[in-house]
Amino acid sequence: MLLIKLATKSLLNRKASALLTLFTIAISVMLLMSIERVRVDAKSSFSNTISGTDLIVGARTGDIQLLLSSVFRIGHANNGVSWKSYQYISEQRGVKWAIPMSLGDSHKGLAVLGTNKDYFEHYRFAKKQPLSFLQGHEFNHLFEVVLGAEVANTLGYQLGDEVVIAHGMGNTSFHNHDDNPFKVVGILKPTGTPVDKTLHIPLAAIDAIHGSHAHQHEPAQADANDHDHDHDHDHDHDHDQHDDVDLVGTPKQITAFLLGFDSPLYTLQVRRNINQYKDEALLAIMPGVTLRELWEMLSIVEKILLLFSIVVVLISLLGMLTSLLSSLNQRRRELAILRSVGARPWHIFTLISVESLLITGLGCIVGTALFYTLMLLGADYLQSHAGISLNIALLSSYELMLLAAIMVAGFIVGLIPATRAYFYSLADGMSIKI
Numbered sequence: 001m002l003l004i005k006l007a008t009k010s011l012l013n014r015k016a017s018a019l020l021t022l023f024t025i026a027i028s029v030m031l032l033m034s035i036e037r038v039r040v041d042a043k044s045s046f047s048n049t050i051s052g053t054d055l056i057v058g059a060r061t062g063d064i065q066l067l068l069s070s071v072f073r074i075g076h077a078n079n080g081v082s083w084k085s086y087q088y089i090s091e092q093r094g095v096k097w098a099i100p101m102s103l104g105d106s107h108k109g110l111a112v113l114g115t116n117k118d119y120f121e122h123y124r125f126a127k128k129q130p131l132s133f134l135q136g137h138e139f140n141h142l143f144e145v146v147l148g149a150e151v152a153n154t155l156g157y158q159l160g161d162e163v164v165i166a167h168g169m170g171n172t173s174f175h176n177h178d179d180n181p182f183k184v185v186g187i188l189k190p191t192g193t194p195v196d197k198t199l200h201i202p203l204a205a206i207d208a209i210h211g212s213h214a215h216q217h218e219p220a221q222a223d224a225n226d227h228d229h230d231h232d233h234d235h236d237h238d239h240d241q242h243d244d245v246d247l248v249g250t251p252k253q254i255t256a257f258l259l260g261f262d263s264p265l266y267t268l269q270v271r272r273n274i275n276q277y278k279d280e281a282l283l284a285i286m287p288g289v290t291l292r293e294l295w296e297m298l299s300i301v302e303k304i305l306l307l308f309s310i311v312v313v314l315i316s317l318l319g320m321l322t323s324l325l326s327s328l329n330q331r332r333r334e335l336a337i338l339r340s341v342g343a344r345p346w347h348i349f350t351l352i353s354v355e356s357l358l359i360t361g362l363g364c365i366v367g368t369a370l371f372y373t374l375m376l377l378g379a380d381y382l383q384s385h386a387g388i389s390l391n392i393a394l395l396s397s398y399e400l401m402l403l404a405a406i407m408v409a410g411f412i413v414g415l416i417p418a419t420r421a422y423f424y425s426l427a428d429g430m431s432i433k434i
Contacts, residue, residue: 021323022363028316029367029406033399034374035309038388039302040396045126045388047291049193050258052124054267057081057089057274058256060281064297067290070101070256072194073111077103080253085280090257092273094266097122099258102206102251105165110151112165112199114206116248120146122260125193126389135159136186142205142247146186150196157184163199165209180209192383204249259284313406317413320359324352324417349418356414357407364403368395 059079068074090098102114162181274284382388
């Protein structure tokens, strides 16, 4: 206890250098803990980019390709799913809800998604968080559009503005549907997911804006299931029907669709049936599993983050070592006085070791406090801008192990100046020659 008191008083006597060293360690601990927590929660949030959805169904392709095209709006689906197949599968036993998705159009390079009202009710992100509106409401008329948060912020759209949809993806389009502008009726709250960069319109509006193309007015094929009359509807701004059926229509095909089940027991059974579906080559994927597979392909990012945080900690410990070594010469009088009043060389060794341990321990405590402060302040920002849902909970066993490792490393680093002081005090009890 006496040595701890002496170490504390010695540090207080060198407040400037001690505080600087402590602050350096605290910052490194905060960075290490923050990077580790963000790394773990980023993986969890990425796996929950779309949550609460049991299956994604599309034309037969690769699992990751289907996920990228339907959820991340990256790439293009080579084929679509016939409306007949969508209706048949969505009516299977155990299916609680189905959300059709039609992609292929854009607005200033941003994806346009044709869907139904169930999208706003059942689509989930992060830890099964529902979509919510910052302003306005879901579409109730044919030529209405709901904007993702980033679309509204980037392009400066407000409720009531008119938006012109372009045929095809990309920033440059050779065909704009100027004759059918859409009125902005809703703006979604930020989610940090591809939803933020998407414009949502009624599924029936996809056929309506393409109505001028001859192939859209040809008689439906046999898979249209006797719904030809829906293609003869005249869709205009005076369309006052609020019924979801009118907003869905009967398109020839869609890009993909999402399925939710009453019970998880139905998921594997229906997935097997879809993958063996004889009328059409379809693929059903479980989004959570496929997202984890995609993350594994990006695991190099995790390794880089971990390496970066370890380097930061090592630099701070080297800073402490430099500080303690440089202070030995300045403390010649202090150590000599201790030797003159009976302190043995091992007392000197222990004193220096305890000092390094105190600085490291206090640095860990302050760093942890800074870590939680940073997490509380940055949680909302990371959720809305990066889609990372932070779990602000007690330190995990792995994080406690990291802190313990830092304490051990700090103690080991402190042994270097302690050993140096020990041998100098053996050579000359009254002075230390550096």
